[in-house]
Amino acid sequence: MGTPSQAVQVCEAILRSDLEYNQAHKILPSVNRVIERMLARRNELSDAYEELHASLSHRHRALEAFFDVFTSTPMAWSPEKMSKARHARKELIDINTRIAAVAEDLAQLLTRRDEIKETSGFSCETFYHALDALELAAESEGNYLFEWHVKEGLDALRYQYDLKYWPPLSAVVEAIGEDARNAEVHAQDPATASATESRRPGLSDFLKAYFTRVKDYSISAHGFIPNDFSVSDNTLASLVNCALDLDVDKLIDSDFVKRFRQRERER
Known part of the structure; x- marks a missing residue:
């Protein structure tokens, strides 16, 4: 093998710097595994490094930001993680539905118990x-924080206002049910929202998260990546194949990325 080009050297120097920092501080093992794969598979990524360097070498902070975005995206937005996220969303919706139903039943039981006690x-x-x-x-x-800081004040209110000023237990339970019934389940970050918006899971989820995160790191979002930054379909396919360590039968190519971009434009 010959001496790597300047583009490869610059890109790998950024990756090594991130890896050394993370290892020294014993952080981000998932990111470190991605970086180690990228460093080990130079032959697959040399063309990608050439393109990235040509696009961002005049903005070194932007090149650093790109690698920061790309190597960290699999940590939380890999296809496996997004599959789990979709399941969690469905489970959360189901749980809220069940809470609403159980709360309604419990509120009725509490009301009936009060009626029996009174009559x-x-x-x-x-x-x-x-x-x-x-x-x-x-x-x-x-x-103990409740006991030390809250209980005394609540006791004072309890004895200051008689029972008619307070909601009954059944009403409290009904409120819990109503809260669950009206809850809107949503993603806590834009990348997860975009990665799980389609009906069917797949590698497109990761691409959506990647593009969203690049946008989040753009200059318009107070980051360093130029607003008009883009990589070719070939480069993105090579990077994704390596970062996700895809099996041979699951590798994506430039056509996959091209079709993805077309679908996103049509949306």
Whole structure:
């Protein structure tokens, strides 16, 4: 093998610097694995490095930012992670639906219990005040901060205002159910939102997350990557294949990236 070109040397120097920093501070092992793969597979990425260097060498901070974005994206937005994220979203929706249904049933039971206690000759020693439940929950959890800083103030309010000023337990439970019923499940960051917006999971999820993160690091978003920055389909395919360590039968090519870009433009 000959001496690597200046472009390859510059790009790999950035990657090595990031790797050394992470290893010295014992952080980001997932990112480190991506960097190690990229350094080990120079032959596959030399053309990509040439293109990236030609586009960003006049903005060294932009080249550093690109590699920071690209090597960290698989850590949270790999196809496997996005598959889990989709499952978590579905589970969260299902849980809220179940909470709403259970809360409705429980509220009805609490209301009926109060009716029986008030109209029959029987009673039971159960909560009659919403604060009773809060205090027992704090005690059971061993929440000393509640005991030291909150309980005294709540007790003062409890005795200052009689029961008619407070919602019954059933109403509190109904509110919990209503809150769950009306909850809108959403992604906590733009990359996850874009990567999970399609109906079917796939490698396109990763590409969506990548493009969103590049935009988040652009100059218009107070980053360093030029707003008009773009890489060719070939370069992006090579980078993704290496970063995700895809099996031979799952490798993507420039046509895959081209079709992805076309679908995104049509959307």
